[in-house]
Amino acid sequence: xxxxxxxxxxxxxxxxxxxxxxxxxxxxxxxxxxxxxxxxxxxxxxxxxxxxxxxxxxxxxxxxxxxxxxxxxxxxxxxxxxxxxxxxxxxxxxxxxxxxxxxxxxxxxxxxxxxxxxxxxxxxxxxxxxxxxxxxxxxxxxxxxxxxxxxxxxxxxxxxxxxxxxxxxxxxxxxxxxxxxxxxxxxxxxxxxxxxxxxxxxxxxxxxxxxxxxxxxxxxxxxxxxxxxxxxxxxxxxxxxxxxxxxxxxxxxxxxxxxxxxxxxxxxxxxxxxxxxxxxxxxxxxxxxxxxxxxxxxxxxxxxxxxxxxxxxxxxxx
Amino acid sequence: xxxxxxxxxxxxxxxxxxxxxxxxxxxxxxxxxxxxxxxxxxxxxxxxxxxxxxxxxxxxxxxxxxxxxxxxxxxxxxxxxxxxxxxxxxxxxxxxxxxxxxxxxxxxxxxxxxxxxxxxxxxxxxxxxxxxxxxxxxxxxxxxxxxxxxxxxxxxxxxxxxxxxxxxxxxxxxxxxxxxxxxxxxxxxxxxxxxxxxxxxxxxxxxxxxxxxxxxxxxxxxxxxxxxxxxxxxxxxxxxxxxxxxxxxxxxxxxxxxxxxxxxxxxxxxxxxxxxxxxxxxxxxxxxxxxxxxxxxxxxxxxxxxxxxxxxxxxxxx
Numbered sequence: 001x002x003x004x005x006x007x008x009x010x011x012x013x014x015x016x017x018x019x020x021x022x023x024x025x026x027x028x029x030x031x032x033x034x035x036x037x038x039x040x041x042x043x044x045x046x047x048x049x050x051x052x053x054x055x056x057x058x059x060x061x062x063x064x065x066x067x068x069x070x071x072x073x074x075x076x077x078x079x080x081x082x083x084x085x086x087x088x089x090x091x092x093x094x095x096x097x098x099x100x101x102x103x104x105x106x107x108x109x110x111x112x113x114x115x116x117x118x119x120x121x122x123x124x125x126x127x128x129x130x131x132x133x134x135x136x137x138x139x140x141x142x143x144x145x146x147x148x149x150x151x152x153x154x155x156x157x158x159x160x161x162x163x164x165x166x167x168x169x170x171x172x173x174x175x176x177x178x179x180x181x182x183x184x185x186x187x188x189x190x191x192x193x194x195x196x197x198x199x200x201x202x203x204x205x206x207x208x209x210x211x212x213x214x215x216x217x218x219x220x221x222x223x224x225x226x227x228x229x230x231x232x233x234x235x236x237x238x239x240x241x242x243x244x245x246x247x248x249x250x251x252x253x254x255x256x257x258x259x260x261x262x263x264x265x266x267x268x269x270x271x272x273x274x275x276x277x278x279x280x281x282x283x284x285x286x287x288x289x290x291x292x293x294x295x296x297x298x299x300x301x302x303x304x305x306x307x308x309x310x311x312x313x314x315x316x317x318x
Numbered sequence: 319x320x321x322x323x324x325x326x327x328x329x330x331x332x333x334x335x336x337x338x339x340x341x342x343x344x345x346x347x348x349x350x351x352x353x354x355x356x357x358x359x360x361x362x363x364x365x366x367x368x369x370x371x372x373x374x375x376x377x378x379x380x381x382x383x384x385x386x387x388x389x390x391x392x393x394x395x396x397x398x399x400x401x402x403x404x405x406x407x408x409x410x411x412x413x414x415x416x417x418x419x420x421x422x423x424x425x426x427x428x429x430x431x432x433x434x435x436x437x438x439x440x441x442x443x444x445x446x447x448x449x450x451x452x453x454x455x456x457x458x459x460x461x462x463x464x465x466x467x468x469x470x471x472x473x474x475x476x477x478x479x480x481x482x483x484x485x486x487x488x489x490x491x492x493x494x495x496x497x498x499x500x501x502x503x504x505x506x507x508x509x510x511x512x513x514x515x516x517x518x519x520x521x522x523x524x525x526x527x528x529x530x531x532x533x534x535x536x537x538x539x540x541x542x543x544x545x546x547x548x549x550x551x552x553x554x555x556x557x558x559x560x561x562x563x564x565x566x567x568x569x570x571x572x573x574x575x576x577x578x579x580x581x582x583x584x585x586x587x588x589x590x591x592x593x594x595x596x597x598x599x600x601x602x603x604x605x606x607x608x609x610x611x612x613x614x615x616x617x618x619x620x621x622x623x624x625x626x627x628x629x630x631x632x633x634x635x636x
Contacts, residue, residue: 130556139494142502176457176544184460184541207549211556223502226494227542231525231549235574238448238529239557242567249560249567256553 002032003295006083006092007287009039009047010061011099012280016043019098022287024048029288033295036092038083058082061099064280068103072110080104084111087273094274094294098282104275105140105268112271115306117315118151120144121270122222123277124159127232128255128264130211134159134169135218136269138259139226147318149173149190149219153198154309155269156217161309162300163265163293164216171198172205172215174224180204186221194219197313207231232256261286265293267302274302320350321613324401324410325605327357327365328379329417330598334361337416340605342366344613347606351613354410356401376400379417382598386421390428398422402429405591412592412612416600422593423458423586430589433624435633436469438462439588440540441595442477445550446573446582448529452477452487453536454587456577457544465636467491467508467537471516472627473587474535479627480618481583481611482534489516490523490533492542498522504539512537515631525549550574579604583611585620592620 005026009019016039023035027050034052037044044055059077062068072081080099086092088111097104105121114121124136134156141148153171160169173191175183180191182204194201205215207228220228236256243250255262260279263286268275276294278286310316323344327337334357341353345368352370355362362373377395380386390399398417404410406429415422423439432439442454452474459466471489478487491509493501498509500522512519523533525546538546554574561568573580578597581604586593594612596604628634 129553142494174545176460176541176548206552207545208552208555210549210552223494224542224545227492227525227545228549230494231528231546232553234524234526234528235447235550235553237526239567239570242570244562249557252557252560 001299002034003094003298004034004036004092005291005294006036006038006056006086006095007291008061008080008083008095008097008099009037009043010079011097012282014283015061016046018282018284019287020047021284023053023291024050025284025288026291027052030292030295033291035291036086038086039079056082056086062103064100068100069106072103072106081107081111084108084273084275087275088112093298094276096276096278096290096294098278098280098287098290101277104277108268108271108273108275112273114270115272115310117310117318118155118270120148120151121268122152122155124156124267124269125229125259126164126265127210127229127259128262129232129252131213133210133216133218134164135220135225135229137220137222137225138229139222141222144221146186146189146193150193150197150313150318151270151315152219153194153201153217154313154315155306156219158302158306158309159267159269160216162302162305163267163297166216168200169216170200170202171217171219172202174207174210174218174220174228175204176206178204178206199312229259233259263289267297269306272303274298319617320352321412321616322352322354322410323609323612324354324356324374324404324413325609326379326398326401326413326415326417327355327361328397329415330600332601333379334364336600336602337605338365339602341371341609342368343602343606344609345370348610348613351609353609354404356397356404374400374404380421382418386418387424390421390424399425399429402426402591402593406430411616412594414594414596414608414612416596416598416605416608419595422595426586426589426591426593430591432588433590433628435628435636436473436588438466438469439586440470440473442474442585442587443547443577444482444583445528445577446580447550447570449531451528451534451536452482453538453543453547455538455540455543456547457540459540462539464504464507464511468511468515468631468636469588469633470537471512471519471535472631472633473624474537476620476624476627477585477587478534480620480623481585481615484534486518487534488518488520489535489537490520492525492528492536492538492546493522494524496522496524517630547577551577581607585615587624590621592616
């Protein structure tokens, strides 16, 4: 399946060189891939020549810091907004940007809209240890309602099916104990809702069990998901200098030390298109990897799988 | 300084043998230590003979599961209640029990009362990685108010001073970002309160920074603290089989895999006495270690330091 990926070439600390080189690497590695390079004309003039690298002129990149919503309103031609717009206009099947993640979420909501029943799109990641669970929300939505947990369950199931190839992903709510009396008030309400609606719901899971394979998808609000992610990173960063260099353990610790830069699948879910964020520190090889992830998500049918999962759970009716 | 420790000999899966042997080990290792063995007469009849092991008859141990408060009401002579009562009656300076932790917290509140200004006593632990921060609450109080964070700050400072010997412990609130706009509503309220009242308050700290030494005391509600603890344990348990056996890294991973059984200092804080809980799986050597921790906390002046820290912060006036 030939896939077209729109790349914001202005995203990240090393842009545009990292993005232009990364795109060239990606098309060299995948013959059924076209990358639409989105950036100012002067930048695109420096792009490598390749029949499957297409130049799409846009305005500037979104600066780090500041108010991303205000910036995007004032600059509707910002490179990441145009990249996402190409997905909305069916010119590309997915958009990749390692620019401002908050801005990318806003641009994705505005240009693509949300999947019916999803009020809060969420970033999701595969945690690269043990059974490699899909975890979401890893940081966007701090205050959530019980129905958001239901949406996260649908989105996480679609991620596990389409990107990881899990046929019937088991879903758990991350909590401080396995018994259903545990958790906060909203978690207990979410438990009751997920129990009646989510196929293969396994109840609460404590983070100590998170890598054992007891669940494929771990659902949390963006505060908790972010805390769990950063705890994993902190533990791994502390232990990494002690691991024998080059060892498998050192490799795992390095990956768990930096989830957004680790090469683990990371997706924004819940908007009507495939959107891949990444860390601003990304090098060219990381950009190529993110483009390949976007292509894999498209070929795995992520968006139709999201719709199926949402329909199966009856998201739009809750 | 001669110290008397009351030991609930009926606590834990291996009781009473683990406790009786552990007490004998402890007094052999510390000549300025007396252990008051608390348990039914028939059990105490089996205790090792030693001039600094004293038998204090009591009722049975508190069973695991069930309703601990109801059990303690029906059995005021339960071994852990009598052990804590010896502290209340100044017959001992500290109590140790690896029985039901929830029951121990209740018994401690009832028999000892709480420190003025502390409405929720909290379990606290040293996390055994990197800078080895004191973390609390690690699991007891799921729904807390902003003033509870202030109490946890005072209790954590006292722990770091009296047990770890940190002269001016820096306190942070665990959160999902360093900027003060981060966190939940109650965390932002707590930030404002701690900022005005807690000496050496350093603001929010993300768990990724938790072992870097940026703070000595990490304050969280019992839900979040428990999640962070169990995430650390889950990461360590997943990596432990991959570490070279006998290596320093393997040792660290083993300790981080099981905080209550690791030998890291673990205390119940906020009641008017020194109370040391522990894991029910404790062997005799673990019991000896917990007794030694209790003696260290007494000799370090934990309880007067808690009072000083509470006064310094003005806990009783908030």
